[in-house]
Amino acid sequence: MIKPAHIHSSLRGDNALPLRPASQVMDLERLGAMHQSRLSFMRSLMRKVMLERWQIVLSCCDLDEKGHGTVVYQISAPYGVYSFVLFSNWLDPEQRNDRVIAEQWDLTMALVAGKVDDHYLETLRKNVPKQEAGRVDSRVFVLSRANRSLRNFDYVVDTLAAGEQPDVQKIEQVGYLYRTTAVYGSGKLGMADWEKVQSRWPDFARPFSAEMFTCFMLRNFSLLQVEHIARHQSPDTFSPMDITIKRYVGIGNSTGLGMAPFLIHHPLLFNQWIEMRELALARVRVLGAVDSTIKKRFRKLLDRTTHHTRQTKTEDPWQSDHNIQVIKDLKALHKQSSQPFTRWGQLILWSEKNCSLQGQELLVSVLLELYPELVNKLEDYCSAEEFLDLDPIMPLQTLQTVIEDRYDWALTMDFIADGARDIFWYRSEEKMEPRLGDALKEKGKDRQMALGVGYAVRKCYDQLLDYISEFPDHNTARFMVARPKLRGIVRRIQSMNRCLYGDIQANLLHRDVLPMHLLRAKLSFFGVSKFDPKSRLWVRNTMFQGAPLLEDIGGTFDDDWFMPLSPEYRSDETIAITSTKTTKHTEEVAAL
Amino acid sequence: MIISMNELKAALRRCFEASGYFVGNYEDAANMVLWLEKHGLNGLKELELALDYIKSDRKKTMSKVVYEDSTSAIINCSGRSALNCIASAVDLAHAKALEVGISTITVHNCHNRKFILKALTDCGRRGISVAAYWQNGSTTVTEHTASIRAGARYPSYSESIMSSPADNASDKQSMTIICSSRVDISTSLQHSSLHRSSRYLSAEQVAANKENSVDHGIQIDDTLWVNINSIGAEILVENSEQSRQGAGA
Numbered sequence: 001m002i003k004p005a006h007i008h009s010s011l012r013g014d015n016a017l018p019l020r021p022a023s024q025v026m027d028l029e030r031l032g033a034m035h036q037s038r039l040s041f042m043r044s045l046m047r048k049v050m051l052e053r054w055q056i057v058l059s060c061c062d063l064d065e066k067g068h069g070t071v072v073y074q075i076s077a078p079y080g081v082y083s084f085v086l087f088s089n090w091l092d093p094e095q096r097n098d099r100v101i102a103e104q105w106d107l108t109m110a111l112v113a114g115k116v117d118d119h120y121l122e123t124l125r126k127n128v129p130k131q132e133a134g135r136v137d138s139r140v141f142v143l144s145r146a147n148r149s150l151r152n153f154d155y156v157v158d159t160l161a162a163g164e165q166p167d168v169q170k171i172e173q174v175g176y177l178y179r180t181t182a183v184y185g186s187g188k189l190g191m192a193d194w195e196k197v198q199s200r201w202p203d204f205a206r207p208f209s210a211e212m213f214t215c216f217m218l219r220n221f222s223l224l225q226v227e228h229i230a231r232h233q234s235p236d237t238f239s240p241m242d243i244t245i246k247r248y249v250g251i252g253n254s255t256g257l258g259m260a261p262f263l264i265h266h267p268l269l270f271n272q273w274i275e276m277r278e279l280a281l282a283r284v285r286v287l288g289a290v291d292s293t294i295k296k297r298f299r300k301l302l303d304r305t306t307h308h309t310r311q312t313k314t315e316d317p318w319q320s321d322h323n324i325q326v327i328k329d330l331k332a333l334h335k336q337s338s339q340p341f342t343r344w345g346q347l348i349l350w351s352e353k354n355c356s357l358q359g360q361e362l363l364v365s366v367l368l369e370l371y372p373e374l375v376n377k378l379e380d381y382c383s384a385e386e387f388l389d390l391d392p393i394m395p396l397q398t399l400q401t402v403i404e405d406r407y408d409w410a411l412t413m414d415f416i417a418d419g420a421r422d423i424f425w426y427r428s429e430e431k432m433e434p435r436l437g438d439a440l441k442e443k444g445k446d447r448q449m450a451l452g453v454g455y456a457v458r459k460c461y462d463q464l465l466d467y468i469s470e471f472p473d474h475n476t477a478r479f480m481v482a483r484p485k486l487r488g489i490v491r492r493i494q495s496m497n498r499c500l501y502g503d504i505q506a507n508l509l510h511r512d513v514l515p516m517h518l519l520r521a522k523l524s525f526f527g528v529s530k531f532d533p534k535s536r537l538w539v540r541n542t543m544f545q546g547a548p549l550l551e552d553i554g555g556t557f558d559d560d561w562f563m564p565l566s567p568e569y570r571s572d573e574t575i576a577i578t579s580t581k582t583t584k585h586t587e588e589v590a591a592l
Numbered sequence: 593m594i595i596s597m598n599e600l601k602a603a604l605r606r607c608f609e610a611s612g613y614f615v616g617n618y619e620d621a622a623n624m625v626l627w628l629e630k631h632g633l634n635g636l637k638e639l640e641l642a643l644d645y646i647k648s649d650r651k652k653t654m655s656k657v658v659y660e661d662s663t664s665a666i667i668n669c670s671g672r673s674a675l676n677c678i679a680s681a682v683d684l685a686h687a688k689a690l691e692v693g694i695s696t697i698t699v700h701n702c703h704n705r706k707f708i709l710k711a712l713t714d715c716g717r718r719g720i721s722v723a724a725y726w727q728n729g730s731t732t733v734t735e736h737t738a739s740i741r742a743g744a745r746y747p748s749y750s751e752s753i754m755s756s757p758a759d760n761a762s763d764k765q766s767m768t769i770i771c772s773s774r775v776d777i778s779t780s781l782q783h784s785s786l787h788r789s790s791r792y793l794s795a796e797q798v799a800a801n802k803e804n805s806v807d808h809g810i811q812i813d814d815t816l817w818v819n820i821n822s823i824g825a826e827i828l829v830e831n832s833e834q835s836r837q838g839a840g841a
Contacts, residue, residue, distance in 0.1 A: 099839065135593075137594065137809075138594075138596065138807070138808060138809050186598050187596030187597060187598030187599055188596070188598070188599065189599075190594065190595060190596060190599070190809070191596060192596070193596050193597045193598050193806065193809075194598070195597070195806050196806045196807065199806065200806075200807070256839060257839060387714075387717075389714065389718060390683055392683040392684065392686045392687035392690075393686075393687045393690045393691065426828075426829045427827065427828050427829065428828065428829055428831055428835055428839070429825070429828040429829065429830055429831055430831045430835075430836075432828060433839050434839070435829075435835055435836075435839045436839075437829070437835070441834070442834060442835065443829065443830070444829035444830075444835075447826075447827045447828070447829055450615040456615070475687050476683075476687070477680070477683040477684040477686065477687035477688075478657070478684065478687070480680045480683055480684075481655055481656075481657055481667065481680045481681075481683075481684060482654075482657075484614070484617065484654060484655070484676075484677070484680055485614045485615075485617075486616075487614075487616040487617060487620075487679070487680070488614065488615035488616020488617065488619070489615065489616065490616075491616065492616075537839065538839075
């Protein structure tokens with residue numbers, strides 16, 4: 001068990017562990033190169049569900065032969081009983097749209113506290129399928145919707161109906177039957193606030209655990225539904241899906257720009273996630289014993305990660321190139337790890353000189369995987385209250401030094417340069433969807449969201465220097481009375497200075513900014529895999545692939561679903577390239 | 593209708609942002625309203641009184657320190673709402689208290705002063721004790737005080753209606769803030785024949801009110817909710833084909 005005092009002394013003071021510096025970790029491109037790990041929220045959730053042996057039973061299954069209707073699962077966890085309520089409706093293919101602005105979906109869902117009676121079910125039925133156009137009450141704490149994967153759903157149903165098993169290579173291509181397009185929590189649309197979830201329902205008191213659980217339940221329903229439809233389609237020939245293939249089916253996710261403002265608006269929370277990940281790495285560096293057994297396991301995980309990357313399909317040239325590089329990096333790491341070494345720090349330093357950012361960050365994830373006893377318990381410290389407090393007594397010269405030390409990255413940026421402020425982030429009147437605008441061509445810059453932290457720091461610094469020359473003895477409180485427009489950025493600077501990692505180091509207003517990095521950073525903490533960018537503004541990915549199924553709860557649990565492989569690899573984790581060579585990228589990847 | 597605290601906060605942030613409040617300030621203002629409402633102290637009723645005027649503050653001059661020594665200061669808020677200026681006054685009191693142990697800040701020409709309670713609470717959480725006193729109204733005069741102990745999460749609050757309209761002309765929309773890093777300050781209005789009715793909410797009662805809001809959300813008048821959202825809609829950018837491209841379609 002790790003106590004707060006232990007964490008504090010590991011992060012700060014004379015006995016602090018060797019942490020990577022903020023200048024390295026908070027670089028946007030590196031954040032966008034991070035991968036799922038043992039500390040990711042999906043992994044954390046599954047440990048909880050499996051170790052506490054949650055009981056999840058189907059309490060209502062009212063589906064027609066096409067799989068349309070209502071389903072309710074009842075969940076009994078240590079601190080409470082909950083219901084997962086799902087409505088499946090026929091959807092005109094013309095209406096199928098992953099964007100926030102969609103108005104109809106194949107499935108809509110709600111996670112609700114307590115048992116659901118008929119009366120309450122009717123209330124939910126009237127509202128949940130409408131999503132943003134409906135209202136729910138504070139018994140509901142997650143609301144979500146999903147669309148079928150056109151590439152897989154009917155194929156899997158037909159295959160099972162014919163008494164056959166789906167071709168694993170097809171599941172490799174698209175590892176899911178449904179794709180979530182939004183997962184809402186934290187008080188939206190009348191739902192329970194996070195404050196209520198955290199204090200009243202401890203089973204879901206970790207960040208995003210209720211949202212992740214909803215996706216997990218959707219994945220289980222998707223497997224139930226394809227079997228249900230196939231059974232009705234052909235009762236005589238139907239056969240259920242092989243359980244190893246079932247485990248390989250995840251849930252798809254489409255993520256757009258909405259995640260980017262979240263990270264900027266919750267800097268203390270994001271810093272906390274980073275601190276725990278970096279602390280985990282530092283613990284492994286210092287405390288992780290390196291012997292032949294652990295080296296063997298390490299190389300096995302490198303192999304698994306290599307195959308997982310080979311099985312990641314994307315048509316995006318940027319992502320393809322990076323995947324190819326990652327495979328090269330993993331091969332080089334494998335070779336390097338056969339040289340004698342006694343500390344993981346040696347391999348980390350080597351990777352920083354010889355591997356891509358994605359390769360380096362993948363090494364971090366693999367190292368965390370090796371030492372559950374050093375890493376897992378940090379999952380209890382991934383929450384933070386978002387108090388951005390002003391330090392009113394701070395002398396202005398100290399504030400100046402803080403900016404020069406902690407925001408040197410912002411001070412070295414040229415905000416006058418061509419392209420430096422060409423982008424603006426805004427909310428559209430269409431469902432308040434977050435969007436990016438070109439300041440030179442589009443209207444709306446006057447209503448932009450305040451995401452340009454670097455530029456705000458620069459402006460603050462310039463005004464601060466002028467003020468100091470006039471009033472050198474004033475403190476921050478006095479400065480704030482005179483310059484109230486700077487209050488937001490000053491208290492952010494002071495608050496982030498109290499953190500180890502602080503703000504994301506990037507100019508989000510630059511013409512060439514890649515919001516994809518922000519999305520990937522957050523998604524890696526969720527624990528997704530198989531990034532498949534559809535533009536620089538949104539990405540498809542896969543959740544819960546390889547995770548235990550409902551029927552696995554109560555059985556043995558090895559917590560070993562990192563970088564999941566298709567069943568044919570999983571059996572012995574040997575190298576066997578069998579993927580269909582349909583694109584140049586696939587051929588290149590397979591050749592490595 | 594019933595809304596969540598998060599919905600109210602998000603809508604208020606848009607509302608204040610659209611009203612010309614600057615970054616940092618619109619979050620403060622939203623939190624001040626939400627804090628009062630969530631703790632059973634009628635934040636939405638106070639907001640209704642302020643709503644017609646919130647856009648006019650952008651034309652007013654900024655607050656100014658008109659007098660200052662090591663233990664005290666006088667700030668002229670130029671007729672602004674406490675929603676956009678009182679936090680700085682509390683910061684100044686806080687800073688002086690840390691420097692000299694106890695400080696007094698007098699604020700003039702400041703409206704909607706009840707919103708100070710959120711700023712007081714932030715001080716308490718951070719280990720500083722604070723008290724505030726003010727009067728309000730001209731025909732019906734009310735008297736208010738709130739205080740929080742160092743390290744506490746909730747303040748106490750008292751209010752009274754004066755039994756006869758006093759000559760309040762000299763009041764200047766003032767407030768007195770006393771802040772200490774050494775002494776725990778606790779205030780309540782004295783029993784007085786001048787009071788027609790009084791109420792006192794202990795820190796425990798304030799905490800209990802919060803628990804109710806956490807469990808059940810916030811009750812809001814439909815018209816006010818529409819009003820807040822329609823002001824906030826001014827920060828939304830109109831839709832266009834080009835704009836849709838900016839979402840990555």
